[in-house]
Amino acid sequence: MSATAEQHSRIEVPDFTPVERAIINRLQTGLPLTRTPYKDVAEEIGMTEQDLLDHLKALLANGTLTRFGPMFHAGEMGGDLTLAAMRIPEQDFERVTEQVNRFDEVAHNYRREHELNMWFVLATETPEAIADTISQIEDLTGYPVYNMPKEQEFHVHLHFPI
């Protein structure tokens, strides 16, 4: 296994205040869909609504949170989603990253330490758009895309307690 950036970077212990921890933990599980959702969560945590909104804006501004909002499911919208991988030589990695990320259909993209070193999720509004997008990416970048749609789902539970 090759050395990675992660191995060499110092592990920083995140330094969140108890209030920030409460907000991050609570809001990963979902905002209640009530008439006053922020007020309800703020009361639950024991803070004012304005305080919650200010903290939330700050956590988004400093990049602790990448997003706050509805998490959509492309499949349930009548569209589709898939995981795809590419094998990109180092000298082309930056160019291909830029080309792949330009597609709205690319919801996220990770560099991984493997011969297949680029892994991205495609989410599209129609099922047909998956294949179209893959062939556009292949044409644009000049590299094959390995499509790995899920065939069975055993579990999804994404929560990072801090």
Added chain:
Amino acid sequence: MSTSTSRSDHQLCDRDRELILATQGGLPLVPDPWAELGHQLAMPADEVLARFQRMQETGIIRRVAAVPDHYKLGYRFNGMTVWDVRDEAITELGKKVGELPFVSHCYRRPRHLPYWSYNLFAMVHGTSRDEVENKAQQIRELLGASCSGHTILYSSAILKKTGLRLRK
């Protein structure tokens, strides 16, 4: 525990689609987000809320939530563990792997021989490489003789993380 495919027969109506376009970057951070969206889209606040509730019930919206940068929360090691599992055993074993508390996603996916022989994917996060490897070892023991190979792909950079975006 259920297995499912990713498709459904739902069709997005135009009003729901407008709401998705208006919120795919995020929900307004104001005391009354429904009224704020209603103002933008010329829709009563109660209708905005009712449409959100319905979209969540039908699964179009999984939840309205914070998406963290897991690196910044201290989860610096994001290991995609991948396993070559006998096709006849994968349904039973995939469910067991999915039930492990430290597995956040678990899917069966196609092989791409000869480059890619792994058909079971289990995402494991940890604060150290050792932690991820100890967890992978527990999966290895669970899979036993039905598994003929595995590896762990660590992420070394988030290249993009915007979530779903509809084309306008």
